[in-house]
Amino acid sequence: MKRFLIGVLATACGLSLTTAEAAVTPPPPKQEWSFDGPFGTFDRAALQRGLQVYQEVCSGCHSLKYVAFRNLADIGYSQNEIKLFAAEATVVDGPDDEGEMFERDGLPSDYFPSPFPNDKAAAAANNGALPPDLSLMTKARKGGPDYTYAILTGFEELPENWKELDEYSFLPRDFELQDGLTFNRYFPGHQIAMADQIAMAAPLAGGVVEYADGTEATIEQMSHDVTTFLMWTAEPKLEIRKAWGVKVMIFVFVLTVLLYFAKRKVWADVH
Numbered sequence: 001m002k003r004f005l006i007g008v009l010a011t012a013c014g015l016s017l018t019t020a021e022a023a024v025t026p027p028p029p030k031q032e033w034s035f036d037g038p039f040g041t042f043d044r045a046a047l048q049r050g051l052q053v054y055q056e057v058c059s060g061c062h063s064l065k066y067v068a069f070r071n072l073a074d075i076g077y078s079q080n081e082i083k084l085f086a087a088e089a090t091v092v093d094g095p096d097d098e099g100e101m102f103e104r105d106g107l108p109s110d111y112f113p114s115p116f117p118n119d120k121a122a123a124a125a126n127n128g129a130l131p132p133d134l135s136l137m138t139k140a141r142k143g144g145p146d147y148t149y150a151i152l153t154g155f156e157e158l159p160e161n162w163k164e165l166d167e168y169s170f171l172p173r174d175f176e177l178q179d180g181l182t183f184n185r186y187f188p189g190h191q192i193a194m195a196d197q198i199a200m201a202a203p204l205a206g207g208v209v210e211y212a213d214g215t216e217a218t219i220e221q222m223s224h225d226v227t228t229f230l231m232w233t234a235e236p237k238l239e240i241r242k243a244w245g246v247k248v249m250i251f252v253f254v255l256t257v258l259l260y261f262a263k264r265k266v267w268a269d270v271h
């Protein structure tokens with residue numbers, strides 16, 4: 001018994017030591033989303049604002065290669081609007097009869113064009129870090145949309161005396177921010193190459209887009225909108241899935257009641 005207790009104690013100490021030493025990235029704070037819960041749906045206005053943020057800010061570095069222009073019909077755009085929107089993009093097509101690739105205006109059937117010709121060029125332009133494709137981002141990372149939102153709003157200046165501040169106790173003591181990288185508390189590793197071309201700390205700054213519906217473009221608002229949009233790109237059938245879930249639950253409930261009464265009727269003579 002004594003040995004067992006000593007064993008338990010030693011393990012507990014060992015565990016607490018390792019957790020104290022290991023740097024843990026704070027989990028992304030939970031946000032409220034229109035698509036949460038069994039009755040969740042996408043907020044159309046937020047989706048359209050989010051598309052605008054992607055288009056005007058993120059598309060400079062991040063591709064969205066699994067989304068075609070024609071898919072924008074899902075978020076409330078007419079065929080004509082989609083045609084005009086697609087035509088603003090330049091896509092590489094070919095080869096033509098001479099075997100050459102050529103550029104042309106986008107068509108609704110085209111996918112969003114990537115900002116860089118290939119991954120090497122993309123990384124070279126971004127301090128060696130590849131800006132990942134955003135189509136499935138909100139599904140690909142732990143924390144989902146909360147993570148994407150946390151990254152976008154988590155840029156901050158690391159104070160000189162961070163080692164003395166409790167707030168930064170999650171950072172390894174030997175942490176050093178590399179030149180050209182920006183501190184972000186929610187990014188694993190905490191240094192992220194997501195700085196803007198004009199050397200701003202983060203891709204979003206208040207007012208970088210002007211919303212057509214008059215919504216004020218704060219960093220939080222734009223982050224929330226673009227994350228909603230990226231949730232749609234990652235799971236365009238979310239609303240249908242949730243609607244089916246509710247229908248199936250109702251069906252199962254009705255079936256249970258029917259089966260219960262059927263059972264009572266069938267067994268009535270026996271009992």
Ligand code: HEC
Binds near residue numbers: 057132134
């Ligand atoms: C100037 C280029 C640039 C712009 C503009 C930009 N990003 Fe990034 N982004 C990057 C790079 C580079 C990385 C990879 C960072 C790394 O690995 O250090 C990244 C990483 C990310 C990540 C984290 C990915 C991960 O691996 O966990 C998310 C989420 C993200 N970007 C979303 C966005 C969104 C949304 C926008 C638009 C509001 C945007 N980015 C604008 C360059 C950019």
